[in-house]
Amino acid sequence: MTSSTSSASDAVTVLVHGSEVARLARERFPALRVLSAKDTASLESQVADADVIVGSGIDFPPQVLDKARRLRWFQSTSAGIDAILPTCNRIRDLMVTNARGVHGDSIADFVMTGIGMMHWDFPRFMQEQSRKEWHTRPVPPISQKTLGVVGLGSIGAAIARRGKGAGMTVLGTKRDVSTPVEGVDRLLPPDGLAELLQLSDFVVLAVPLVPETTKLIGREQLRLMRRSSFLVNIARGSVVAESELVKELQAGTIAGALLDVFEQEPLPADSPLWTMPNVLVAPHVSGYPSDYSARLFEIFAANLQRFIEKKPLQNVIDLTRGY
Structure with a gap:
């Protein structure tokens, strides 16, 4: 100096x-x-x-x-x-x-690992392994699936690039849609969320927590998703109406969820999310390399x-x- x-x-x-x-x-x-x-x-x-x-x-x-x-x-x-x-x-x-x-690569690693686990149903493999059961089943290539990224800041953009690298069709929402985002096949404005939910096999939430995104995903939005689709939240817990998510997961509205963030952290011991067979719970670790x-x-x-x-x-x- x-x-x-x-x-x-x-x-x-x-x-x-x-x-x-x-x-x-x-x-x-x-x-x-x-x-x-x-x-x-x-x-x-x-x-x-x-x-x-x-x-x-x-x-x-x-x-x-x-x-x-x-x-x-x-x-x-x-x-x-x-x-x-x-x-x-x-x-x-x-x-x-x-x-x-700081976080993009680490969170993208976490998301793609989780997507692979849900796509192949690794929780079921692990349960079958514990019982020494052998059940084969066909699984389609992940490249045939559509990834929807809600929020394309630096973290969301890193996730989109990883999804595209896996051969997936990638959709994304962003406030400014005038500039293309690498790896995103179709860019939608925030009011295009409903369309993204309807078209995606995996929906990843990567938005900041602001008044407009508080409880962005609730019963109404979950019911727009495919019954075979999965929700991934690495944003903030309050982006999702957690009690409504629990009810829709229990009802089979969507196939499952990977959650790294929650409305209350640590996640309370009495939360049903801990023991739901179609939910993967992580202790807010995806962004900490x-x-x-x-x-x-x-x-x-x-x-x-x-x-x-x-x-x-x-x-x-x-x-x-x-x-």
Whole structure:
């Protein structure tokens, strides 16, 4: 860094929830003042000094962020910012950036693995194996199936590319349909959701949680889907009306579901989703590769250099839209 950049960084205080990103920041930016906190008490004691915060809405609840008097930039450690949006909207001139680019490959891996498991009915194979039963059955090629991706941001686009790579016909919804998306055979606007549901064998939810997407999928939408189709949710639990999904799965309205997110997390022990034979439950892990901290830091470090040099940041969130 030049001396002017170094002096600029001297004036910046970064508060990080956790130790790994803080350690990497100190190594990359030795002139920077980096504070690290592990619990709410230490966050509250240091947040007033922070110009920059790195964390999530869970890390920085409203009562903590309300004390951030110097805060100019919030770097979210996740792609979604729904948990911090209400508080961030109360802080004037605040820039918010997300971790777009960290999750795409990992979530696409998870989705395609899950699609393969549901398509081949691996839960049934495993049950038959436990009983030492041998039952052969024909299964059509997955390339004959249609994948519908609801929301084609960086994560949805990565899923679409993987589906196309598997030979699937890919449909997708996006607010702006003027620009083609790689791997998507047919691009639909948000009001084309009903058509996508009717045509897809696998429906993947990859939208941000905003007012327009809260309970986007409920009884009415599920009944538009084919009885042989599957729902995959890697967005947010509240994108789906969970009680209605349970009832429709029990009724056989759709063939099954792969769920990585839920209205309440951890998923309560008394939820019927745990034991339903046509449901695969995962503990919100699809977007967390083993090198998550390193990936996140590279996004943050590039933006931190821009921040110090007073250049425009990348991955900036439009707080009026919520993504």
